[in-house]
Amino acid sequence: MPLLLSGNEAIVEGALASGCRMFGGYPITPSSDIAEKMSLRLPKMGGKFIQMEDEIASLGACLGSSLTGIRSMTATSGPGFSLMQEHIGFAAMAEIPCVIVDVQRGGPSTGLPTYPSQGDVMQSRWGTHGDHPIIVLVPFSILECYTLTIKAFNYSDKFRTPVIILSDEILAHLREKIELLKEIDIKVRNFPEVPPEEYLPFDSRYLVPPLAPYGKGYRFHITGLVHDETGFPTADPEKVRSLQERLASKIPEEEVRDIDVRYMDDAKICLFSIGSIARSALRAVLQLREKNKKVGFIRPITVWPFPYDEIKRLSRDLDVIYVCEMNMGQIVGEVERAAECDVRFIGKADGTIISPGEILHNVSI
């Protein structure tokens, strides 16, 4: 039976279907109804919901529960996402799986609490200090809010990494009819193959070492300091380098690549967009195609790691890529790094969506 769900509700369905059994959260518009739904639904499934004292604590609690082997999630928006950066870094360094939903609103600071933006694209990649791996998934429909949440949990466990779902205020409260999946493909994290006395929580023989849950006989140390394979702090340049290189390479772009490419076979012009604004871009492409204009469409779903090679390949025969985003120019810089054609920017951050008409107005054919 199809359900009429909002983006936030679809994320809740995806999380519960994935086996998420712990949610730590703090109220913030426009993400609060994710926490509300989780508080209602989780205990019915034997799961746990806790409202923490701030967003730092919310993610801290999720990381603690994740260490006991429970799939854990939090949700927030811009200002709370800023606070979470400290523990996103900890999760990246200590390689603790967790899923963070950022329902973007206008910024900076308190910004535009009830209006959309795509202002956290770079923050989701580089918000915390230091080099670190991250996976960021950007849905553009209610169905994707659901399916990408499932994917986020699987990636998070598979790669022992925080995974960010970058939604926004448009998707959060937009409603579409979706059919929930009957069977969910769940890939839980690997349990150690060795007995406790041989276990290394950061074993460098693995790209992603298995993570033993607390309370199962594997006693080990976790720290946010740079550590060796045993998990204990080190400043030995060789060991530091070994960890940094493993972290930098543990999420291969080609393995998590997910990119929506349409009408590119004969295209000379392309509209590039992510998330909710890609809906406007796609509509603009369809309207131009009706007029027999050779216009293509590119939408990365996995935005980080960014698909540089794919954009480079796709742009070879193009004259120009128009990058449409609801900010003052963020992902456009990455497109410029990759593209082998002209790159132009169509963007704004005034709290209103970029309509298909606005895009068409700015595209010269």
Add this chain to the structure above:
Amino acid sequence: MKTEIAVKYLRQEKLPFIWCAGCGHGIILASILRAIDGFGWSKDEICIISGIGCCGRTPGYLDFHTLHTTHGRALTFATGIKFANPALKVIVVMGDGDSVAIGGNHFIHAARRNIDITAIIFNNYIYGMTGGQASPTTPVGKIASTAPYGAIDPPFDIVELAIGCGATYVARGTAYHVPALDNLIKKALIHKGFSVVDVLSPCPTAFGRRNTMKGVVENFTWLKENVIRKSATKGKTSEEIGKRIIIGEFLNIEKPEYTEIYKRDIIDKVRSPIKSSSINFFV
């Protein structure tokens, strides 16, 4: 500490401790281990969690599930661990700056929830690891590297703070009064609910040196002379007690514990009788 306790619970290859000569932290650690050994708990059921600073290094020496988190946030991780798996025994060790400056918000809320976690504060009235800056427990007038003319910010009384916020076991001890400390930590660890032991711990290097207590002995003598047991205050006027710091048990009450309430009043009441998920996780 006794050799058998040291051998049983310390990660031998991580010794010696990082702490300076005369630091009280090792004494507190030994007290914790004696208590745990007395209970006969399995090492596999104990999680010890810390924040940042000299005290933050404590878990690294211990053969339990150990987690060295971010500055001030140990209680948030501990809350997640205890909430997700109430069978685990969760102990948090924090410094004074860690627990009531940067972690103050987490401290008051963990106490408010009365979640079954024991918080032991290694209170040396200074930021030791970063070189002796003033902390929220530095007494007024004392010198710190960021209070070169004497601290003017009134210090927190961690005992009063914990009681005010809803902790259900609250005590204060020192690294000098060791048998008393053993007793307080034991009671805190078996207490059901949020328990706090504020432990005064000398820091000759970063605090004593700047405050006319250059040697290790002077630091411990100061504790000996400026502390009074709660039991010894009976019948004494506040003038007789003077500025001495009172140690002992300040609160030991029973109140519903957070994870038990969540299970009893929420999960058990609303959980669907049909198993809603067949996903086999680790727990």
